[in-house]
Amino acid sequence: MKYRNREKNKKWIVIYAIIAVVLFVVYYLLNLEVLDAYDKYIPFLKKFTLSLILISIIFMISKIVGRIVNNQNHLEGDRYNLLRIIRFISIVLSLIVVTSFLFQNLLAAAATLGLFSLILGFALQAPITSFIAWVYLIFRRSYLVGDRIQIKGFRGDVLEISYLDTSILECSGDYLGNDRKSGRTIRFPNSLILKEEITNYSGPDVPFIWNETPLQIAFTSDLQFVEDCLLTVCLDDFKERYPQLDAQKKNEWEPAVYFRINSYAWMEAVISYPVEPLDTTGRRNRILKNALPKLNGAPDKVQFPEGSFR
Template sequence: MKNQQDNQWITIFAVMAVVLIAIHYLLELKVFNPWDDYIPFLKKLSLSLFLIALIFLISKIISKIVNNKTYLEGDRYNLLRIIRFLAIVFSLTVVVSFLFESFYASIVSFGLFSLVVGFALQAPITSFIAWVYLIFRRSYLVGDRIQIKGFRGDVVEISYLDTSILECSGDYLVNDRRSGRIIRFPNSLILREEVINYSGSEVPFIWNETPLQVAFSSDLQFVEACLLNAARNDFKERYPQLDSQKNEKWEPAVYFRVNSYAWMEAVISYPVEPEDTTGRRNRILKYALPLLNEAPDKVQFPEGTLR
């Protein structure tokens, strides 16, 4: 679908470029001599429009090449944004050149205009500079789950001035599922706040843990074995291609600790995709609890007055 749209725009800009350059040279014909006063203006206008059409034609061709390459979603998004931005900048330069007699005068005027606008629009300009910083520093990409200043969600758009994320958790949820709300914040926020990116060195996983209260008299080896089997089986079913690699860094682990209610906690620590934390915890518990409940002589849970 995206390639089809690119092909349509490439055709449109190519036809526009051919027509405009043809008009530019046709204006030299003697048949247009009665309009000698308007010919220089029309020739300059047609040439300017031809250059703008050519700029966008080249940008669409490059965009098509980028879309056909196997770049990561975030990298592809940033490259397309840069291409679009450069096309707009070059087109504005052509427009300013059309308005002024010389290219040098247009550059000077554009610089003075930018200086005046810079003082009036400091906040948007700061956000734009932050966008440039994001492109090169890659603090986060489209598709990453991030947390910044209390906001947490999945990045869906990084525009020139702001970032949009699909909120996770939020005011109405206590899990990591998407709330359905969209949060937009200015890019300038990343220059003064810390950014937590869940797509870290353990991509595609982060580490999560789930505690389970058991009595001190429980068979801890049996509890550990049940929890490990639950985590391993779920990992194998969910990621068969990764499980076959036997990567030790993604092996789950169990440790025990004493909580404030005089019960022991068996804590299973496991790798999980950021958007699957709630689902993976549920699957592990659904698998482990029946095994533990089947052995009441080995495992006791808090119940009744024994809480």
């Protein structure tokens, strides 16, 4: 994805550069004496050509800056926000150039833009609120692209943060009983973040959340054996998945086992462990697949509910 964006930026840099060069040639040709017969059109054409040159240069520079951003080792969410800001600035500068072309000077253009903005402020309150919320998101970083969030009953992975709304790929939902992606896309206005609480399950500072998986066992089971078995399986899976974490970091995410009585009068051995938000179902499956054969292999130490007593 990152490589594709770099190649796309490179293509547009060349296109905008060619357009700017062609327009420079046109602007130069407009000064030739052979066109003196069209004196009354020349000033308009010059100004129009100069405006197009400036717009081409603005977008070319934005693509160059975007290429630089793509080459840096930014997080995906931060890179996405930076590219959005660059795109927004280039659009604003282009609008200033267009407005300057339509009016005689920048003062008149600024006054017109101010009046136009005032009118739009009354007519488009909801979109403007969503745009302000987008600015808030950029600086506050409540969530980034790729994060798993929950807001107003919606839960999913952030796909896009546009100027007016956010798109997430739903997980869980009406048809699933786990944290897998449902395949449905949910889009909500950015203004919603100013009214509702946001739960962010992801983030560079705290990459894991805590999850737990219970197992029903009999009161006569060897609790120490059960605890050691679950902890060993959980730690082995964690080390295999995250070998790059140093010892200090791993100590911060030590799993734990505790026991409780459930409503069916059986004992539950509950393994509590850290997991990446996108790996909740997969990690639970791996732990169960590795732990159950070991527990079943020691029937003298571990007994499970059977038949009508389950």
